[in-house]
Amino acid sequence: MKTKFRIHFTSHFHRPLIGFLAVTVITLCCQNLDARTWKSADGSKTFEGELKSYNASTGEVVVVRNGKDMTFKQDVLSGEDIEWLKTEGIKLVSATGAGGSSSTTFGELPEVLPDPDGEEADMSKPVQVYILLGQSNMLGFGKPSILETVAADKYPYLVDDSGGWTVRKDVRNVRVMCSGTGPAKDYTNDWMTIQGNIGPEIGIGHYVGHVTDAPVMILKSCIGNRSLGWDLLPPGTEPYEHGGKTQPGYRGTPDDPKGNGEPVEGEWYAGCQYDGDIAAAKAVLEDLDKYYPGAKEYEVAGFFWWQGDKDMRNAAHFEMYEQNLIQLIKELRKEFDAPNAKFVTASLGQTKEGSQGGDGKILDAMKAVAQSDDPELKGKVAFVYTHPLSMGGSSSGHYSGNPETYMNVGEGMGKAMAELLGAKVSK
Numbered sequence: 435m436k437t438k439f440r441i442h443f444t445s446h447f448h449r450p451l452i453g454f455l456a457v458t459v460i461t462l463c464c465q466n467l468d469a470r471t472w473k474s475a476d477g478s479k480t481f482e483g484e485l486k487s488y489n490a491s492t493g494e495v496v497v498v499r500n501g502k503d504m505t506f507k508q509d510v511l512s513g514e515d516i517e518w519l520k521t522e523g524i525k526l527v528s529a530t531g532a533g534g535s536s537s538t539t540f541g542e543l544p545e546v547l548p549d550p551d552g553e554e555a556d557m558s559k560p561v562q563v564y565i566l567l568g569q570s571n572m573l574g575f576g577k578p579s580i581l582e583t584v585a586a587d588k589y590p591y592l593v594d595d596s597g598g599w600t601v602r603k604d605v606r607n608v609r610v611m612c613s614g615t616g617p618a619k620d621y622t623n624d625w626m627t628i629q630g631n632i633g634p635e636i637g638i639g640h641y642v643g644h645v646t647d648a649p650v651m652i653l654k655s656c657i658g659n660r661s662l663g664w665d666l667l668p669p670g671t672e673p674y675e676h677g678g679k680t681q682p683g684y685r686g687t688p689d690d691p692k693g694n695g696e697p698v699e700g701e702w703y704a705g706c707q708y709d710g711d712i713a714a715a716k717a718v719l720e721d722l723d724k725y726y727p728g729a730k731e732y733e734v735a736g737f738f739w740w741q742g743d744k745d746m747r748n749a750a751h752f753e754m755y756e757q758n759l760i761q762l763i764k765e766l767r768k769e770f771d772a773p774n775a776k777f778v779t780a781s782l783g784q785t786k787e788g789s790q791g792g793d794g795k796i797l798d799a800m801k802a803v804a805q806s807d808d809p810e811l812k813g814k815v816a817f818v819y820t821h822p823l824s825m826g827g828s829s830s831g832h833y834s835g836n837p838e839t840y841m842n843v844g845e846g847m848g849k850a851m852a853e854l855l856g857a858k859v860s861k
Contacts, residue, residue, distance in 0.1 A: 574633020637844020
């Protein structure tokens with residue numbers, strides 16, 4: 435189907451668009467894009483064209499005119515157009531596969547991951563940031579001394595030709611931690627390699643890094659012994675009744691379940707750790723060059739969530755887990771201006787499918803969210819069943835520090851994210 439568009443201009447619109455904004459009538463072939471009339475920031479000029487992609491993190495817009503891609507920043511557009519981009523435009527580019535980063539592509543993931551090539555990433559592209567959240571299992575207690583005995587056979591990409599640990603120069607490994615809203619401390623800020631206890635970030639970083647043609651940052655911000663139903667409760671959650679007691683909503687307390695929307699000074703409150711973890715992660719991104727030398731811009735491409743040990747012990751929390759997890763996903767995307775960011779969850783390693791305990795309820799909740807038909811979730815959330823990947827032990831005992839569990843779960847989560855991003859994964 436062909437549609438005619440008329441472009442009306444009599445003067446400058448924005449310097450990068452000179453030549454693009456000539457007065458003319460054109461015929462464009464519609465290819466699942468959206469043709470609309472756009473207006474300049476001051477409202478004095480309009481033009482028509484088809485939206486091809488929109489990157490909410492960087493504000494970059496790509497519109498097709500006369501068969502050519504024209505790229506510009508959203509701030510040259512009217513407030514109405516920007517609002518449309520952030521709502522309807524995001525949905526459109528997501529549905530057509532043009533959302534997220536307009537400059538990042540994802541390659542095939544081979545059955546056997548090769549050693550990293552030691553090359554730096556293409557720094558002309560935004561850093562693809564993956565934020566890791568949860569509690570102590572995500573924090574990581576895998577012992578490197580044990581990993582040394584199995585890595586060459588089971589994870590050969592971790593070992594170089596001289597028998598040392600490989601280093602990925604295209605993936606930055608960053609870990610920060612705080613307790614509640616207290617000050618955050620840097621624990622790791624280096625290239626992806628083995629140094630100290632490990633969590634799933636190693637498997638995640640190698641697999642996501644391999645398929646991505648842009649720089650990658652693995653950004654972990656979490657601490658142990660935290661529940662989604664209380665410490666990590668996201669914004670937008672309201673108080674509810676359970677067992678005859680009112681459970682607090684976000685920034686509420688047992689004495690004031692509703693709260694007033696503000697952090698509670700001098701007292702732990704619902705969502706206190708959420709606030710701290712998010713603030714710590716944002717502080718890293720606000721000082722991007724410190725954590726990824728040479729980086730100029732970034733976009734949050736995805737989130738990883740391995741959590742549930744504390745919630746499984748509290749019926750008021752595990753019965754609301756699905757609802758709270760959905761709210762968490764939606765709020766994280768808002769927090770980091772990343773409406774198309776993908777999300778990967780993983781069950782507790784000791785939990786078998788079919789379990790009727792609190793841990794089983796959490797597993798079922800994660801699966802349900804990943805299988806949801808909600809347009810904001812469908813095709814953007816994945817679930818990893820980790821029982822077959824665990825080498826024994828339980829989440830409360832940190833799997834006895836067995837690094838294979840952390841590597842296996844990390845690889846599973848990394849592969850799941852690669853598939854969500856569109857990379858073809860060998861089976």
